Amino acid sequence: MSAQTPGPRGPENPLDEALETADPAAEPGLVEELEQERARERADLAEDTGDRWRDAMRHVVSGGWVVSVGAIVLAVLAGSVMIVLTDERVQETAGYFFARPTDMLAAAGDAVGGAYSALFRGAVYNYQADTFAAAIRPLTQTLTNAAPLVAAGLGVALAFRAGLFNIGGQGQMLMAATAAGWIGFGVTGLPFPLHLLLALVAGVLAGGLWAGIAGFLKARTGAHEVIVTIMLNYVAFYLVSYLLATPGLLQAPGSANPKTPPMRESAILPPLLGGQFPLHWGFVLSLLAVALVWWLLNRSSLGFAFRAVGENPKAARVAGIDVPRTTVSVMLVAGALVGLAGVQQVLGTVTTGFSSDIDAGIGFDAITVALLGGSNPWGVLAAGTLFGGFKAGGSAMQAAEGIPIEIVLVVQSLIVLFIAAPPLVRAIFRLPQPATRRRRTPPVRSTATTTEGQA
Amino acid sequence: MTATTVDGAPVSAAAGPRAVRTVTWKTVTVLAVVLALYALLLLLAPHEGAARFRLSTDRDLFVLPTLELPALTTAWVCAAVALAVVGLAVARTRGGRRVPVWATALYAAALLVGFLAWAAAGSPRDLSVVGLLSGAVVLCVPIVYGALGGVIGERAGVVNIAIEGQLLAGAFTAAVVGSLTDSPWAGLLAAVLASTLVALVLGMFAITYKVNQVIVGVVLNVLVIGLTSFLYSQVLVPGAETLNSTTRFARIPVPFLERIPLVGPVLFNQTIVVYLMFVMVAVVWFALYRTRWGLRVRAVGEHPKAADTVGIDVVRTRYRAVLTAGAVAGLGGAFYTVVSINQFNREMTAGAGFIALAAVIFGKWDPVRAALAGLLFGFATNLQNVLSVVGSPVPSQFMLMLPYVVTLLAVAGLVGRSRAPAADGVPYTKE
Numbered sequence: 001m002s003a004q005t006p007g008p009r010g011p012e013n014p015l016d017e018a019l020e021t022a023d024p025a026a027e028p029g030l031v032e033e034l035e036q037e038r039a040r041e042r043a044d045l046a047e048d049t050g051d052r053w054r055d056a057m058r059h060v061v062s063g064g065w066v067v068s069v070g071a072i073v074l075a076v077l078a079g080s081v082m083i084v085l086t087d088e089r090v091q092e093t094a095g096y097f098f099a100r101p102t103d104m105l106a107a108a109g110d111a112v113g114g115a116y117s118a119l120f121r122g123a124v125y126n127y128q129a130d131t132f133a134a135a136i137r138p139l140t141q142t143l144t145n146a147a148p149l150v151a152a153g154l155g156v157a158l159a160f161r162a163g164l165f166n167i168g169g170q171g172q173m174l175m176a177a178t179a180a181g182w183i184g185f186g187v188t189g190l191p192f193p194l195h196l197l198l199a200l201v202a203g204v205l206a207g208g209l210w211a212g213i214a215g216f217l218k219a220r221t222g223a224h225e226v227i228v229t230i231m232l233n234y235v236a237f238y239l240v241s242y243l244l245a246t247p248g249l250l251q252a253p254g255s256a257n258p259k260t261p262p263m264r265e266s267a268i269l270p271p272l273l274g275g276q277f278p279l280h281w282g283f284v285l286s287l288l289a290v291a292l293v294w295w296l297l298n299r300s301s302l303g304f305a306f307r308a309v310g311e312n313p314k315a316a317r318v319a320g321i322d323v324p325r326t327t328v329s330v331m332l333v334a335g336a337l338v339g340l341a342g343v344q345q346v347l348g349t350v351t352t353g354f355s356s357d358i359d360a361g362i363g364f365d366a367i368t369v370a371l372l373g374g375s376n377p378w379g380v381l382a383a384g385t386l387f388g389g390f391k392a393g394g395s396a397m398q399a400a401e402g403i404p405i406e407i408v409l410v411v412q413s414l415i416v417l418f419i420a421a422p423p424l425v426r427a428i429f430r431l432p433q434p435a436t437r438r439r440r441t442p443p444v445r446s447t448a449t450t451t452e453g454q455a
Numbered sequence: 456m457t458a459t460t461v462d463g464a465p466v467s468a469a470a471g472p473r474a475v476r477t478v479t480w481k482t483v484t485v486l487a488v489v490l491a492l493y494a495l496l497l498l499l500a501p502h503e504g505a506a507r508f509r510l511s512t513d514r515d516l517f518v519l520p521t522l523e524l525p526a527l528t529t530a531w532v533c534a535a536v537a538l539a540v541v542g543l544a545v546a547r548t549r550g551g552r553r554v555p556v557w558a559t560a561l562y563a564a565a566l567l568v569g570f571l572a573w574a575a576a577g578s579p580r581d582l583s584v585v586g587l588l589s590g591a592v593v594l595c596v597p598i599v600y601g602a603l604g605g606v607i608g609e610r611a612g613v614v615n616i617a618i619e620g621q622l623l624a625g626a627f628t629a630a631v632v633g634s635l636t637d638s639p640w641a642g643l644l645a646a647v648l649a650s651t652l653v654a655l656v657l658g659m660f661a662i663t664y665k666v667n668q669v670i671v672g673v674v675l676n677v678l679v680i681g682l683t684s685f686l687y688s689q690v691l692v693p694g695a696e697t698l699n700s701t702t703r704f705a706r707i708p709v710p711f712l713e714r715i716p717l718v719g720p721v722l723f724n725q726t727i728v729v730y731l732m733f734v735m736v737a738v739v740w741f742a743l744y745r746t747r748w749g750l751r752v753r754a755v756g757e758h759p760k761a762a763d764t765v766g767i768d769v770v771r772t773r774y775r776a777v778l779t780a781g782a783v784a785g786l787g788g789a790f791y792t793v794v795s796i797n798q799f800n801r802e803m804t805a806g807a808g809f810i811a812l813a814a815v816i817f818g819k820w821d822p823v824r825a826a827l828a829g830l831l832f833g834f835a836t837n838l839q840n841v842l843s844v845v846g847s848p849v850p851s852q853f854m855l856m857l858p859y860v861v862t863l864l865a866v867a868g869l870v871g872r873s874r875a876p877a878a879d880g881v882p883y884t885k886e
Contacts, residue, residue, distance in 0.1 A: 082682075086689040165669060167809070221481050223866045227813040231866075234806075234859040242852035368677060371670045404688040409681025413674045420671070421664040 070425040071418030079411040080112045083403060087111040114401050122396020123389035133276055138392055140279040144349060146388030147283040148173075148341035148362050153369030153380040154293050155211075155337035159225075160375040161297060162330040163310035168214060168229025169363025171236030172207040172335045176342030177358045178240050179206035181260055182250065184267035184347055195266040200343055207339015208332045210236065215331025219324030225331070233363070241356045252353060260353040269348035282344035287381075289337060294377040296333070306330050338363065372416045387412060482554050483544045485868025486562060490537050493566055497534065497573060500848060502526050504577030510584050515716040526576030533569025537562050559869060574847040587841045588721040588834075592729060595833025596794070597622055597804070599732055600787025601811030602818065602825040603739050604780040608654075609820055610743060611776030612756035612878040613661050616672025618784055619808025620679035621650040625788020627683040630799035631691070633701035639793040642701055643728070646789035647782045653679060654781020658774050665882035676808070684801045691799060701797045704728060728786065728794050735783060739822040752776045756876035759883040769883045787811075817866055820876060828862075835861050 084090050090111055093104035121128065123142050129135040152169050159166035166172075180203030187195060214232060217223040243250040244258035252261040269280040297303040308316040309326045317323050341362055346354050369387055373379030394408035418425050426433055506526045510519040540562040544554040575582040601618040608615040615621075625646035633642025653675060660671040691699040707730070709723040743749035751772050754762040759769045787807075792799050810832055818825030835858030842854055 082685060086686070217863075217867045221479075221867045223863075224816045227816050227866050228863060230806075230809045230813055231859040231863045235856050235863070238852040238856040238859075242850055245852070246850075364677075367673050371667075371673065404685050406681045406684035406688070409677050410685060413678035413681060416670065416674045417660065417666075417678070420666040420674075421660055424660075424664055 066431065067422040067425045068419055070429050070431075071415050074418050074425065074428065075411045075414035076116070078414050079407055080116075082407060082410065083111050083115050084108045111401075115397055115403050115407075118397040118400040119390075119393035121393075122400075123393030137277060138396070140273060140277040141392040142385065142389040143283050144278045144280065144388070145391045146385040147280075147286040147348070148344045149365060149369050149387050149391075150286040150381055150384035151289050151344065152338045152341035152362050152366035153373060153384050154289055154377060155207075155334040155339075155341070156366045157370035157373060157375040157377070157380050158293060158297070158306070158337065159330060159334040160370055161310050162306040162326065163313065164215075164218075164225050164327065164330060164334075166211065166214075166229055166331070166334050166338070167226060167364075167367065168211060168232050168335075169338050169341075169366045170359045170361075171229070171233040171363070172210045172338040173342035173345070173359040173363050174236040174240045174356070175210040176203040176207035176339030177346045177354060178243065178250065179203045180343040181263065181346040181354055184263040185261045185353070187267075188264070190266060192266040195264065196269065196347065199267045199347060203343035203346070204336045204339045207342055208336035211331040211335020211338065212328060215328040218331075219327045237356060244356055257355070259355045262353045263347060263351045267347060268351050269344065278349075280344075280348040282348040285340060285344065286384075289340060290377045290381045293337070297377070302329065338366065341366070368412065368416055372419065478548055478551055478553055480548055482559075482868050483541065483548050485864055486537075486541050486544055486554075486559075489566070489864060490534065490541055493537070493570065494534055497527070497530050497569075502530075502573050502576040502848065506572040506575040506578070507581045508571070508575070508584050509581040511716050512585055512720050514714055515719065516714045517716065519716045521581060524572055526572045529572040530569040533565040533572070536565040537569075540565070571842075574842050574849065575845045578845045580845055582841065582845050585717060585720045587837060588717075589725075590837035590840060591830065591834035592721060592725065593795075593833070594836050595829045596729055596732055596790045597787035597807050598811045598814055598829035598832055599736065599826045600790070601784050601808055602814040602829050603735060603822055604650075604782075604784030604787075605811055605815035606780075606818070606820055606822050606825050607739065607743070607752070607783065608777050608780040609815060609879050610756045610876055611752045611773045612759060612876060612881060612883070613658070613773055613777050614668040614672060614880040615657065615777075615780060616669055616812065617653060617657050617675040617679075617808075618811045619804055619806065620672075620676040621653045621781055621784040622788040622791070622804045622808050622811075623683055623802070624653050624679050625650040625785040626791035626803060627686070627788075627799050629789040630699055630701055630792035633793050634698050637702055639702055639704045642793040643786065643789045646793075647785035650785025650788055651778050651781040654777050654784075657781070658777040661882065662770055662773050662777070665884070668880050668882075680802055683799075687799060687801050695798070699798045701793050703797050704794050726794050728790055731786065735786070736822055736826045739783070743822060748775075753876070755883075756878055759878050759881075763883070763885060769885070773883070784811075813862060813866075816875075817862065819874070831865070832858050832862065 087107065089107040090104060093100075093107045097104050122138050124139055126135045126138050129137075152173065155172070156166050156169060180199045183195075183199040183202045187198065190198065210232060211229070214225045214228040217228050218225045240250075241258065244260065245251060247253070250260050251257075252259055269282050269285075271277060272279045272281055272283060295303075297307065305316070305321045305326045306329075308319065308321055309323055309330070313323050316326070342359065345358050345360065345362070350358060365387060369380060369383045372386075373381070373383035390408045390412055394405040397403050397407075398405045423433060425431075504526055505523050506529065508522040508524070510522060540558050543558055547554050547558075571582060601622055604621065605615050605618050628649035629642035629646035632645035633639055636642070657668075657671055657675060660666040661668045704726040706724055706726055713719040713723040715723070741749075743752065751762065751767050754767060755769050755772045755776075762772075763769050788804070791803055811829065814825050814828035814832065817828040839851070839854040839857055842849070843851055847854060
């Protein structure tokens with residue numbers, strides 16, 4: 001419970017981690033010191049007042065998940081206020097509020113209730129549907145939306161862990177989608193799994209290489225990755241627009257629209273639960289990516305280098321890690337993960353041909369997903385699924401209640417904002433603040449503009 | 456020979472003072488690569504005919520003649536000038552000295568003129584140099600204001616990713632208030648207030664609650680995009696007549712000065728918001744480097760503990776800086792709805808805030824350099840507009856890409872490592 005801030009750093013206790021990695025032979029005394037420190041920390045947490053029930057209660061309400069629930073409640077309340085204020089019937093009935101207040105309250109209740117039940121029906125379970133398959137369809141839609149969010153979120157999160165801010169998700173997804181799509185509709189004669197595999201690999205490679213440009217420039221010239229990835233977004237967008245608008249390149253033959261022909265059957269990610277559901281194998285790929293990133297970060301030496309560079313590039317260099325090389329490999333891997341999201345879009349979700357908006361804003365949503373998930377693979381999975389649900393439910397809400405889908409953006413961003421500031425949420429709900437302990441680690445340096453070059 | 460030898464190998468080189476190279480070849484590399492690409496363009500797509508540059512407008516005191524240049528000759532002469540600069544750069548770098556700024560500027564100007572001559576060759580229309588420059592000044596306005604805001608905030612140690620959100624909030628409120636009151640001044644003021652409000656939220660979370668500043672910034676952008684888009688479709692679209700049609704600022708020509716050829720129409724026939732931008736760059740520079748407030752802001756951004764030790768209230772200084780930064784960015788937001796066009800559209804800032812962020816870093820956290828970076832960006836964007844009027848042979852998508860490619864090359868080749876204020880992004884905890 002040392003850090004509730006879902007920051008670019010993982011939520012693990014840094015002390016535990018340091019203990020695991022400390023080598024008693026190399027640094028005598030260090031392990032003892034760390035253990036004493038940890039004991040002190042535990043003692044801080046366990047200062048009980050004697051009343052067992054009150055202690056239990058206090059531990060529960062000062063825990064992290066209460067803050068999360070509180071944050072969601074607050075965000076949903078704020079969304080409700082927006083719905084009520086802009087609802088036409090509420091405005092009409094507010095005109096005679098003092099004559100018959102119940103009218104306005106009922107209208108407000110209807111508006112909010114209708115909106116959130118539509119959101120639930122669109123994201124989780126449609127209890128108005130006739131068959132079970134139709135009722136459960138929204139859930140599969142949520143998971144379909146979640147797949148690219150998780151993959152791209154992992155790409156952003158991985159870069160965060162290495163102290164890099166990858167705002168280039170849009171460009172990486174576009175390049176990946178272009179490569180995968182080009183193989184997907186342009187190559188003929190390959191049988192099903194081979195064709196799909198080829199397109200998949202091409203897309204992931206393209207995403208990785210596009211992000212690799214940013215890594216390479218950062219490593220070789222010190223160019224800031226924030227600038228480079230933003231600029232590469234635009235370059236990719238116009239490059240793809242050009243390819244899409246030029247006959248003979250990506251544009252569908254005989255069409256004037258900037259759109260590609262549909263993907264060939266042999267390159268499409270097959271449906272996971274049968275043809276009646278939108279869910280495709282891309283979701284499984286995202287799950288595999290989550291496991292892979294977890295392994296990479298926590299069990300591999302490459303991942304250790306990533307984290308070491310993220311924590312302190314100078315110390316990493318002293319420890320013998322080639323920082324420029326690590327920067328390039330981080331961006332390659334991060335771009336490949338974001339590329340996977342692009343591949344899932346063209347080969348799974350939109351198989352009828354794509355245009356230059358195929359990224360669907362996922363590259364930017366991925367930043368919020370990575371932040372909400374605390375830059376930790378499992379957290380990213382949870383956050384991506386939540387956002388996928390919001391996306392599915394938001395469109396259902398727009399269709400059923402006429403409430404613009406943008407309200408979902410507001411609720412999402414408020415959730416992240418509140419979760420990031422536990423003291424604020426506790427203050428609003430009048431929950432006890434956890435005992436303040438002295439800070440052992442220096443505050444997290446922001447990853448955006450402070451990561452100096454590897455000078 | 457007094458130098459000792461170990462295993463027969465002379466170590467005299469190690470005995471002397473070690474030479475430390477501070478000059479790299481990357482500038483030369485970028486200059487050479489760009490020149491090679493330019494030459495390739497001329498070789499592969501030669502463009503016969505004459506290019507005509509119109510330098511005057513009808514209102515000028517005296518009329519400068521329309522320049523008529525033979526396109527290919529001009530383009531190759533410019534290439535030769537650029538080649539000379541590359542040669543100079545090689546010589547300087549080999550001698551361990553930096554490439555002087557004037558040489559880089561000469562190189563850029565040569566390639567620009569050459570490219571314009573090539574692109575405008577044989578076009579029935581004249582290429583209006585005045586239009587090119589004045590458009591650039593107008594297009595850079597929101598970027599420059601946003602970048603100035605970014606510089607102030609980051610100099611105080613608060614990273615501001617939320618410039619985009621501040622611009623958008625400013626544009627939205629300026630549209631609503633400007634339409635309701637029918638006064639662009641009210642709109643401008645409202646934009647400043649709205650953007651300051653976004654800055655207040657940023658400050659509250661980043662300074663008081665010590666939340667990671669990147670998180671707050673990113674999330675605030677999403678929040679403002681969501682709020683303004685939601686309100687746009689729920690409120691502004693139904694009530695477009697009363698809520699979303701502003702009166703714009705009129706141009707205010709400066710008497711006499713505006714009639715100077717070339718300079719006049721570009722600099723002295725603009726709206727008040729543009730004049731204010733020039734003033735603001737100077738004011739921010741003066742405030743940061745020549746006033747007590749600026750010294751404190753920079754101290755708090757570089758070493759808050761030291762600043763605290765000498766009695767500067769770190770939290771209050773940072774709050775003031777962030778709020779000031781928000782107010783400045785708000786002026787840029789108002790530009791969209793009370794200067795550029797007369798209504799608000801969904802996500803109308805279209806990433807200008809991120810470009811401003813890039814300009815902050817590109818300009819190495821200095822107000823004047825950041826403003827110049829913004830101007831460069833506006834110029835490259837307008838170059839595309841102007842060339843599409845003249846009928847350039849380059850596909851429009853590549854012209855649209857130009858500003859971003861130029862920025863990439865400039866960042867990679869000329870600027871290099873940019874060092875943020877030391878405490879940028881670090882919340883301050885008093886001990």
